[in-house]
Amino acid sequence: MSSLMTRGNLFDDLFRDLAPAFYVRPLHGDPLPSPAQIKVDVKEDDRAYTVQAEIPGVNKDDINVSIDGNLVTLRAEIKQEDRKTEGEKVLRTERYYGAVARSFQLAQDIDASQAKAKYENGILTLTLPKKAANNAQRLTIE
Template sequence: MNSLVTRGSLFDDFFKDFAPGFYVRPLHGDGLPAPSQIKVDVKETEGGFTVQAEVPGVPKEDIHVAIDGSVVTLRAEVRQLDQKTEGEKVLRSERFYGAVSRSFQLPADIDAAQSKARYDNGILTLTLPKRVNDTSRRLSIE
């Protein structure tokens, strides 16, 4: 994953404190959130896992969940539409746009076909049942 460069620095903070009324950051000055900023709670039961992730301000159509064995990947895309009307000049915009993703591994494989996702008030709740291993069998020795 590419490392994103932030535009803030100690030099910028000095001038912001020195002349707070005259310092204006560039448009889209804030970078994308770090993957660790998608806060998750993971709970395990006998039959599976429940994951709650904070993804505020993102429409559910722009949230993608992928399951590969025991690895869960959350991806959120944020779009910012700049609208400029005549006679208006944007001085500061702190909203960001782009995508952020986070992956984590659970201690057991997930049954992707039985998994469910629900999104309500900025919280994504995943119900992830454990995969039942019915493929193991005892071999007879000849």
């Protein structure tokens, strides 16, 4: 995703030169986030991991969490656009779409059937219970 051009420079320069009085900075004109921009805090206790990830400005329906053993993947689709209301003349419109994903491994496998996710105020909180450890048994040698 790093090869995507940011829309800011090309169009901002054009509009600044052609119509400086009409230039208005967009509300969400930042480039799409990189995976490293999903900030993650991971805490652990005896029974579970708690993960908090910053994913602001994304609809909760556009967030996908997958668990495969001890691998956790967070994926968010970003859909932002400026909207036109009736009776307005559009001077400039900007919209962008994209996706960002981040994966990380935990020290122990996760019980995916008991995992829970909550999204509130741009923070995704995951409660990831640890799978019961398979207790190794020592065989008696006869």
